[in-house]
Amino acid sequence: MDLGLFMQPLHNPERSITDMLEEDRQAAILADKLGYAEVWVGEHYSSSIEPIVNPLQFFATLIHQTEKIKFATGVLALPQHHPANIAGDAAQFDHLSKGRFIMGIGPGGLASDFELFDIMDKNRAEMLVDSIDLIHKIWSSDAPYNIKGKYWHIKIEDTVIPKLGFGPMAKPYQKPFPEVAISAMTPHSGSARQAGLHGWGFASANFIQECWVKSHWEQYVIGAEKAGRAPDRSRWRVARSVLVAESDAQAADYLAREGNSYAWYYDFVLDDMRTYNILPVLKHDPSLPDEEVTLKYCMDTMIISGSPKTVLDKLVALVDYLGGPFGTLLQTFKEWDDPAIQQNSMRLLAQEVMPKLNAYCSTKVAAE
Numbered sequence: 001m002d003l004g005l006f007m008q009p010l011h012n013p014e015r016s017i018t019d020m021l022e023e024d025r026q027a028a029i030l031a032d033k034l035g036y037a038e039v040w041v042g043e044h045y046s047s048s049i050e051p052i053v054n055p056l057q058f059f060a061t062l063i064h065q066t067e068k069i070k071f072a073t074g075v076l077a078l079p080q081h082h083p084a085n086i087a088g089d090a091a092q093f094d095h096l097s098k099g100r101f102i103m104g105i106g107p108g109g110l111a112s113d114f115e116l117f118d119i120m121d122k123n124r125a126e127m128l129v130d131s132i133d134l135i136h137k138i139w140s141s142d143a144p145y146n147i148k149g150k151y152w153h154i155k156i157e158d159t160v161i162p163k164l165g166f167g168p169m170a171k172p173y174q175k176p177f178p179e180v181a182i183s184a185m186t187p188h189s190g191s192a193r194q195a196g197l198h199g200w201g202f203a204s205a206n207f208i209q210e211c212w213v214k215s216h217w218e219q220y221v222i223g224a225e226k227a228g229r230a231p232d233r234s235r236w237r238v239a240r241s242v243l244v245a246e247s248d249a250q251a252a253d254y255l256a257r258e259g260n261s262y263a264w265y266y267d268f269v270l271d272d273m274r275t276y277n278i279l280p281v282l283k284h285d286p287s288l289p290d291e292e293v294t295l296k297y298c299m300d301t302m303i304i305s306g307s308p309k310t311v312l313d314k315l316v317a318l319v320d321y322l323g324g325p326f327g328t329l330l331q332t333f334k335e336w337d338d339p340a341i342q343q344n345s346m347r348l349l350a351q352e353v354m355p356k357l358n359a360y361c362s363t364k365v366a367a368e
Contacts, residue, residue, distance in 0.1 A: 012335060024041070037328060038070045055073045188219055202235065240304055331349060
């Protein structure tokens with residue numbers, strides 16, 4: 001199993017955007033130095049708490065600051081953009097990064113962005129599929145173009161001038177295309193089923209209970225089997241909140257601090273889920289009363305924390321619960337309120353926990 005870093009990212013809006021972006025850059029650079037395979041970054045146009053507007057633009061600042069880590073958009077909200085814009089931007093970034101690009105896509109998740117782009121009442125799941133289909137058709141063809149979708153029409157016919165180079169659109173560095181992956185959050189996610197149907201990778205969100213993460217694989221299998229594809233667990237990323245400390249006591253002491261970044265994060269998530277009436281994703285049992293879904297409950301049930309040995313034991317249990325090894329464990333970024341703690345957590349996870357977890361996974365696969 002690979003190790004990756006997932007950054008929405010969430011930040012305290014009292015900080016300057018400049019500081020937020022620089023911290024995010026430093027986290028990605030550290031991840032590369034520690035051997036993380038992927039870094040995921042979200043797209044949010046109208047949020048003071050999730051400040052990265054354009055993940056490709058953000059990633060472009062990191063290409064020459066890193067060596068091997070792949071850059072995954074987490075995600076490009078395709079219904080918010082014309083497919084020709086995404087096709088051009090993604091192809092260019094793929095060349096700039098020389099193929100270190102994973103094309104994470106999704107229907108979007110920020111209500112204020114839906115209003116901004118006037119897609120609140122649109123069928124965003126349908127728009128997503130239409131968009132990626134058009135993008136792939138652009139990349140698979142040459143000028144002149146006349147590609148009709150349900151929501152967009154790609155047309156360059158009357159202004160093609162070969163001797164001036166007018167008309168052709170860029171194709172990506174990776175052939176035929178960069179890997180496509182979609183995010184999944186809701187119980188029994190339709191997005192996970194779509195991933196299986198279309199042969200995409202998928203990433204299960206970290207701010208949901210493990211039972212719903214497991215349901216994502218089940219839906220992926222349904223989609224894959226419907227399309228006649230063999231389900232591939234290596235395409236599955238699982239995001240979790242992981243804090244590795246020198247000891248169980250150090251981890252507990254940090255998480256007991258008032259306003260620590262993990263508490264701040266889950267307090268925001270809890271408020272967000274309540275606001276949009278999607279609290280069930282935080283429940284391990286749908287019958288659990290809403291009033292029992294507290295900050296303490298979320299932190300107790302959705303943070304994997306402790307010493308390297310304790311975290312290893314918990315991750316082994318997670319692997320077993322999910323039915324075996326999966327492709328990538330995505331550690332979710334939290335603000336560096338205590339940089340020494342946060343950076344050491346990344347180091348311990350990469351250097352002390354993951355080698356032993358992978359040894360366990362190898363033994364488990366061999367036994368099967």
